[in-house]
């Protein structure tokens with residue numbers, strides 16, 4: 249069985265004090281659980297959040313891991329403003345979110361670049377969360393499965409089945425991100441099942457059954473129960489609601505029920 253995986257994408261939010269308060273509050277308010285949890289703070293706060301996480305490692309049943317929101321595919325060099333996967337590992341990251349729709353739309357990330365990043369992340373032992381999702385326009389013109397197929401196959405291009413197995417896929421329909429409009433549980437399940445079917449076709453059944461597929465887009469305590477009840481929804485990548493410790497903790501507790 250796939251272990252539930254809940255991750256908070258803080259995006260470009262919090263001050264250093266707020267980041268500290270948020271991670272403290274998440275530890276204080278979250279009960280022990282049987283699932284994987286990660287927080288993805290802004291890059292400049294990774295070290296501070298990492299130190300706090302390390303100082304709580306004795307809480308055996310509440311293991312929160314650290315994730316980054318992006319990385320470059322090169323190891324080092326003249327890439328002003330960029331951060332390498334090694335640097336992320338150096339400050340304690342386990343996961344890295346790659347191909348988020350905001351990066352695709354606002355920072356011209358291509359499937360080719362995302363694929364290079366995934367290869368690098370896996371080569372050094374960082375676990376990628378590959379984000380894919382269609383825009384409203386693409387859904388309204390009936391192209392959503394075509395878009396998802398392209399993003400998934402190009403994002404995972406030239407990876408071995410055993411590498412794909414260690415990736416998480418986050419299905420985040422762009423029209424549901426930060427809009428308050430969640431995909432209905434049935435609509436999300438339909439796409440998750442489609443993604444799993446594609447993984448089975450390309451990498452075999454065992455890999456498809458092992459890969460976790462998170463849903464993202466306006467996830468909150470009020471809608472997580474019906475989403476997580478779907479057969480192919482294995483967790484959530486949460487934006488806005490992950491910035492409030494009580495909401496994030498409530499989502500975790502609903503998923504562990």
Ligand SMILES: O=C(CO)COP(=O)(O)O
Pocket residue numbers: 257348420424425426427428464465466467485486487488489
């Ligand atoms: O983009 C998201 C997570 O990566 C989702 O954001 P919201 O939960 O704010 O809609």
